[in-house]
Amino acid sequence: MIVFVGLGVIVGGAFTALNHVLGPKRPSRVKSEPYECGLPTEVTRTFRFGISFYMVAMLFILFDIEVVFLYPVGVLLNASDSVFVLVEIALFVFLLLVGFVYVWRRGALNWR
Amino acid sequence: MVAADVGFAEASWIMVVKSLVIFAVILGLVPMILLLERKLLGRFQARYGPNRVGPKGLLQPLADVVKLLSKEAYKPDAAVPILWAIAPALVILSATATLAIIPFGDVADGNVGLYGIDVSIGILYAFAFGSISFYGLLLGGWSSGSKYSFMGAMRSAAQLISYEISMGLALLGVIMMAGSLSLVDIANAQADTIWYVIPQFVGFLIFMVAGFAETNRPPFDLPEADAELVAGYNTEYGGMRFGSYFMAEYMEMVVVSGIAAAMFLGGWHGPGPDWLGPIWMLAKIMVLICLFIWVRATLPRLRYDQLMSLGWKVLLPLATLNVLVTAVLVVVT
């Protein structure tokens, strides 16, 4: 793993830096403005975007935890005492599905 | 990282050498995929595709790289200096690190595993490093200081997280059947029986669709939808920094194809002698990449609300059902 991470750092760093070494340098004012198509440029880092982004992020946390919990338990399904594991998985998924149905019925999955 | 229980220890120089070889092979693969894609897209649209540079256009990727390398390194005034430079490197780092878990064969000659790393957490390793690429995209978009970049970054963030769950659940079916998270074990479990693509066909479909979305490939290329967002998170990038995002996308395609090949298509197992294993693996990866290209040429881009409802209202319930049905079947049989 260390080798791959090291390779990634080297290659990524090289790609980022190479243009400084190889490329021409002709800066101009217009070139360094943010891209805009026919309008005056404006720099903003805050946007009032829709509530759906938060909804998606919150629901993602819930289901991500579900997946992370199910992985170590799912691995054991084939090993021993399968019926017991199956019941536990089914119960776990069922409870989350109830929440999922509720979220769906309340319309939180509709993108606004 | 501690390797899974494989019963042997590799010398560190072997690890370095094999990592370099795997990385070099895939790095060599990326320009070929690039050319293949442009050629195939051309043929799909009754064109020739690139055919000017070199014989039959074979040197086109090389020319592209030279062009990108000779560009000026510039920085928009509005960009946050360090973050803006780090972001593309993060994406490359994430893509390179996930390459490590693609297995090209089992342990050969008793002491060399033909894979970068075989960890007990297996596929979770890919998800963990995948989350770094999320920050690469988001930082790139945010630090550019352009509204197109930022909108593109927010879109790709919401898209990535929407499809990651379905991806994880789709793989859970295979994991239950194989009883292991390690890609090497899973590929070996398919050696004597049928490939998991047949019993887990729904899982395979969900995984591939989620894979298209995770790599920002058409028809899910909303973050860089050029008609509305110019180029999304990489609007303000140029030269090799733009190239970094571009290359990372292709490397992630290889990773997704590699995971799918190992988990659903039997990995390196195939007819013929054992030494053909890595070639089988590469062949399966290339077939899946052609699928990526075919889908790109066929399907129009989705609207953003369609993209979200496909992820949450279709793929997620399907993947959950798939998990439950698979769990019951595994226990019954």
Added chain:
Amino acid sequence: MEQVAFFAGAIGALGGAIAVIALRNPFYSVLALVVHLFSLAGLFLLLHAEFVAAAQVVVYAGAVMVLYVFVAAYVGGVEEPLWDAIPGQRILAPLIGAALFIELSIAVLGSGLKSLGDEGEVIPAGFGSPEAVGRLLLERFLIPFEAASLLLLIAAVGAVVLAARRPAPVDRGGAA
């Protein structure tokens, strides 16, 4: 080698944690928290807790921080404080901090340090692997495991209720 990794992780974790409270821009604070979480995952790896490390990255750095990033991007790079100072907070804050420090010191000195040795624990084969964690979840921690899914159900309901109360975008993004 292991010591170098430990100190790199420890410096990352501490530096990230300090940067979270020291930086004024909320977006940078969130990024510092991400660095902190990745460093923690590295420390877990050193303890042979592979599954915990992966779960740490996937759940915290990959999911919870996404919500934080969304909220921070929404609030934007504001340099001024988001609300007025509470009267007397300059005196109260160090006092509460010192009390917390003393309390934690008592807890750490009283329990943990005695069991520390020079050799370290013997690690059984397969320790920290998903199988081992799964077995623990199904045997020793069965009730917490199922309670977690109930908790997630409640959280899903709570998220929808919070978001639905105001049709316009909420300003803090609700609870995390």
